[in-house]
Amino acid sequence: MTSISAPALAASALDDGMTAYRQGDFEKSAAIFGPLAENGDATAQYLLSCQMINGAGIPANEDTGWDLMQKAAHNRQPDASIILARKAEASQAPKDQIRALYQQSADQGETQAMLWLALDAMDQGHNDTAKTLLEKAWELGDPRAATLLANRFTKTDSGRYQYLRAAAQNGEMRAAAYLAEEARSVNDTAEAVGWCAIATGLPGHNEDVDWKTIGDAVEKNCGKFDKDLDDTARAANRERVDQFLATFFENYKPWTPWKACAVR
Template sequence: MAKRIAVAGALLALMMGGALADALADGFSAFGRGDHAAALAQWQPLAEAGDARAQFNLGVLHDQGLGVTADRAAAVEWYRKAAEQGDARAQFNLGLIFATGDGVAQDGAEAARWYAMAAEQGDVLARFNLAILYEEGSIVPQDHAEAARLYEAAATENKFHRAMYALGNLYSQGLGVERDSSRAAELFGEANEAEMMTESSSGCTPRGTVVREECRRTTPQG
């Protein structure tokens, strides 16, 4: 009897999982054809049931005012729910929102906390933007060594050319690392080659040495 109940439970879980996946995909299809209200209708129940991908997607809809009136506070709450479940894209968006003070009070500690969570998962833009915060030291304590570590990770693991440039600048000035003109020149050369090959695997490229609003993750997860 117990075995039958266990089997039935497993089958029910599989059926529910399939239904959730279908609803998520249906919402993504609706979003793709511009029917944001239909996407919202598909994702809302999933998000309320705790699906991190749907929660991130609702954050995007509220953030961008797609299918619903733009509401940054609601976007932050949905991003936070997804981020607390380990969604790196949501963690990155929260980091950016708190770093720029866009719709919330600017909070360097919160920005760094969320960026760090995404960076630990290998998110290239989180690594890059967090490095910028530590290099500039405007809303978090300046820490060139930590900036160099993060630029190094984005440069070597993510092959991100802007991180290569930034790390090269630190080596050329001896900030956070021992001054090394040869290493700086090497990084500048690698950055030029990487830039010619691709803009960024992330689909969103920070420009210059500031955190840019346009680099928020705005593509839903299907």
């Protein structure tokens, strides 16, 4: 007979709770998270605190919920630290207190916190520290860091373009907006329209999209980039746009941004 250890049972229960939470079965997730949270599981503490604060599946109890959020942060749950940092910002707490919470989250590999710390470092004139934080965040896959590196720290046009393109390839729409303007500056109307389409969030990678709706949206949002072409040249340009978008979406791997109280 094979025995199952207590940690393995706890991990299994946590998985069940997270599945229920993800599916919106909050009564079930709360019932599972409760005992785990009492035993010090940081993830259970964090998600149960979210439920308590928002009254999801259980009666709302903000005081107890925030106390539990504090425990989760104390147990090094990085999302809990970010939420507490944001709460501290909203209450205009001392900057050192806010910074310490973000640092605690960044130390656990949370890029959302790294970006805040990088911007904070830039505000203080500590550009080397900011660059190091952004490089780490980009290494961990956060495309917003690549956009900031492109605009704040690259010294060549080619380096900036490479960062922006990589960021856009990972779903960073602001990078695509910058690239649209770059393409317009060199009169590349096909890429200008294409990057603009990406920047507006058009789902060109989805097989089930309504292509007429996409075409209408491209015309409305991005037609300014090739409006001066005659009808024949404009039609040819839109064919090049289609080719550009098809190539882009072949390697499109959108990044999932941080969201409070989400299961990842």
